[in-house]
Amino acid sequence: MNSQQKNMTGFANPQSYDLFSPEALLNRYPLYKRMREEDPVHYSESFGYWVLTRYRDVEAALGDERLSSDRTALFINQLGSLDINLIQNFIRVTSKSIIERDPPDHTRVRKLANQGFTTRAIESWRSIIQNTTDRLLDNVENDGCMDVVSDLSVILPGLITAELFGVPEADRANVLKWGVDIATFWGAPGSSNIEEYARKADFAIAQFSEFIRQLIEERRRQPGTDMISLLTMAYEEQGFNLEELVSQCVMISNAAHLTTTDLIPNGVNALLHHPDQLQKLQENPALINSAVEEVIRFDTAVPFLFRIAKQDLTIGGKDIPAGSVIALGLGAANHDPEKFNSPEVFNIMRSPNEHLGFAPGIHFCLGAVLARMELTICFTTLLRRLPNLKFNPDKPAIPRHTSLVFKGFDSLPVKF
Numbered sequence: 001m002n003s004q005q006k007n008m009t010g011f012a013n014p015q016s017y018d019l020f021s022p023e024a025l026l027n028r029y030p031l032y033k034r035m036r037e038e039d040p041v042h043y044s045e046s047f048g049y050w051v052l053t054r055y056r057d058v059e060a061a062l063g064d065e066r067l068s069s070d071r072t073a074l075f076i077n078q079l080g081s082l083d084i085n086l087i088q089n090f091i092r093v094t095s096k097s098i099i100e101r102d103p104p105d106h107t108r109v110r111k112l113a114n115q116g117f118t119t120r121a122i123e124s125w126r127s128i129i130q131n132t133t134d135r136l137l138d139n140v141e142n143d144g145c146m147d148v149v150s151d152l153s154v155i156l157p158g159l160i161t162a163e164l165f166g167v168p169e170a171d172r173a174n175v176l177k178w179g180v181d182i183a184t185f186w187g188a189p190g191s192s193n194i195e196e197y198a199r200k201a202d203f204a205i206a207q208f209s210e211f212i213r214q215l216i217e218e219r220r221r222q223p224g225t226d227m228i229s230l231l232t233m234a235y236e237e238q239g240f241n242l243e244e245l246v247s248q249c250v251m252i253s254n255a256a257h258l259t260t261t262d263l264i265p266n267g268v269n270a271l272l273h274h275p276d277q278l279q280k281l282q283e284n285p286a287l288i289n290s291a292v293e294e295v296i297r298f299d300t301a302v303p304f305l306f307r308i309a310k311q312d313l314t315i316g317g318k319d320i321p322a323g324s325v326i327a328l329g330l331g332a333a334n335h336d337p338e339k340f341n342s343p344e345v346f347n348i349m350r351s352p353n354e355h356l357g358f359a360p361g362i363h364f365c366l367g368a369v370l371a372r373m374e375l376t377i378c379f380t381t382l383l384r385r386l387p388n389l390k391f392n393p394d395k396p397a398i399p400r401h402t403s404l405v406f407k408g409f410d411s412l413p414v415k416f
Contacts, residue, residue, distance in 0.1 A: 017042065019051075025401045028303065029344065032332035041316035048077060049306070049325035050318070053332035055339040055356070057316055061328050062361035067307035069363060070100050074306050074325050078185070078194060086198045089206040090185065096247035099255070099363060106362060113248055113366055115234035116227040121164075122369055124225070128163045129377045132156060137385050145392055148412040152382075153264035157257045157374060164370075165253060166219075166226030171211065178204040178211075179254045186254075187405035188306070205250065212249045216242055227252075256367045259301045260374050262400075262408030267295035267379060269412060272391055274346045281348055282383055291348035292375045297355035298346050303331025303407045305359055330356045331407065386416040 017035050018024060024031045035042055036053040043050050052058050061067055072095055076084055084091075094100055098109045136155055140146040158176045161167075167175055185194075185201035215228050220236070223229040228249060235245045271278040271291075281291050309324045320326065334355045335343040358365035365371065383389065391397070395413035400406065 016046070017044070017051075019044075019047075019404055022401065026399055028331060028407070029335055032329060032335060035329075036332055036336060041318040041320075043318070049074075049327050050315075050320055051327045051329060052315065053329040053336075054316070055333040055336035058328045058330060058333040058356060059360070061307060061315070061326065062305075062356070062359055062363070064307075064313075065103070066310050066313050067326065068102050068310050069106070069307060070095065070102060071306050071308065072100070073308055073323070074188070075185075077325065078188065079198060080194065082195055082198065086195070087185070087202050089209070090182070090198070090202045093205045093209055093247045093250055094186070096244050097251035098248055098366070099251055103362065109244075109248065110362070110366075112231070112234050112238065112240065113252065116231045116252070117366065117369065118230065121225070121227065121230065122373075125160070125164065125370060125373060126377070129160055129374050130381070132159050132163070133378050133381045134385075137381065141385065145413065145415045147395075148265045148268050148414055149261075149409050150411065152378075153261050153408075156264070156378065157260040160370075160374060161253055161257045164227050164256070165249070166215070166224060166228060175208070175211070175253070176257075178208040179257055182208065182250075182254055183258050183406065184402065187403035188304070208250050208253075209246050212246050212253075213243075216245060216249070252366065255365070256370060258406065259365075259367075260371050262301035262406060263295060263371065263375055264378055265409040265412040266299040266301060266407065267292075267375065268382070268389070268414065269397065269409070270295055270298050270346050271379075272389065272414070277346055277348045278383075278389075281379075282387065285380060285383075287348055288376050288380050289372075290351065290353070292372060292379065293353045293355065294346060294348050294350050295375065295379075296357035297334045297340075297350070297353055299407065300331040300334055300355070300357050301407055302357070302359075302405060304329055304405050306405075327404070330359065389414055389416045391415070 017031060032053055035051065040054040041050065041052055041057060052061060072091055075087060075091060079086060098106065098113055101109055133156060136152055140151050146152065158172065162172045162175060181200040181204035185197045216232050219229040219232045223233060231245055231249065235242055281287050305328045307326045307328060309320050309322050309326060311322045313320050334357065337343055358368045392413035392415045397409055397413065398411040400408050400410050
């Protein structure tokens with residue numbers, strides 16, 4: 001037990017909640033409901049952090065300047081007794097990225113990062129997403145079956161991100177693997193394989209960084225219209241260090257890829273489990289924007305974000321000391337009946353739908369516009385081209401069982 005855990009013992013609720021149990025990872029929402037009702041600001045002795053599950057607490061925490069986004073302490077804590085040098089590259093790169101920064105530094109970096117998301121750039125994405133989606137469905141349409149994960153959701157966001165960043169085709173497989181290895185450790189895995197995850201993440205982020213560094217140098221000499229070119233020009237115009245841009249590109253690329261990778265199968269799973277809503281969407285495709293928002297709320301791809309308390313504070317009547325790690329339960333908050341009517345009901349016409357899926361606040365998801373566009377085009381195309389979509393009864397779905405931060409599937413077989 002570390003010093004923080006010893007200090008917390010007097011505050012801990014005797015009730016225990018195993019967030020990594022097979023039952024919880026298969027269906028997390030009953031456990032979230034218990035925690036919200038029994039101990040909504042819960043200190044977990046086993047993991048050494050606080051867990052928030054009420055909408056009002058999570059929403060307030062997202063905008064609380066007393067909470068830091070610099071999660072270096074959490075990454076080090078994940079190592080347990082392992083040597084911190086195991087993740088020296090990982091810490092070096094992530095600590096410079098936009099998602100780990102606090103104001104005023106975050107404000108400066110965010111302003112520069114926005115240069116990669118101009119209106120002109122966003123509109124150019126639409127055809128890239130549509131063409132990529134159609135190309136992937138062309139590959140499976142005559143087979144009568146596919147795995148939504150391996151045949152579509154893992155590949156689609158990766159290809160789109162590669163197009164947006166101008167990644168050569170020969171390098172795209174490496175970029176995908178590096179991203180997965182980085183995210184596995186970053187996503188607070190609950191596993192005895194933590195040393196393996198840490199080593200893979202550190203190696204991957206070193207390789208990914210060097211690759212991005214080379215792309216930046218190429219775009220300096222010969223700029224194009226891709227995101228790295230736009231960001232490189234913005235950094236140079238402001239006279240900022242391009243080494244810092246390496247970290248931004250690595251993390252933007254990962255974020256743009258990984259969340260959509262999970263939202264696609266989460267959405268397909270929700271629609272197939274609710275055939276009345278699926279039929280409603282098929283009969284009225286104009287509901288697609290509302291349906292996408294409900295997919296994001298109903299089965300959030302990132303059910304937790306972590307923050308570090310910069311000072312002593314009180315949340316929900318619980319005194320939380322400075323230095324504490326706090327898990328903000330976005331997924332639990334999105335099912336809070338104090339905020340949403342019948343939150344366990346999947347309703348593609350839900351309005352209003354003020355979900356926390358994109359983490360509102362200063363760290364509001366930079367790629368939210370891209371993610372919404374991808375999901376809208378993907379689901380619209382999928383249901384138009386494969387109108388008889390259904391689960392494959394011969395091959396069960398396999399939910400992912402490794403991460404607290406990411407919620408998705410390892411496999412989701414379907415027939416059509």
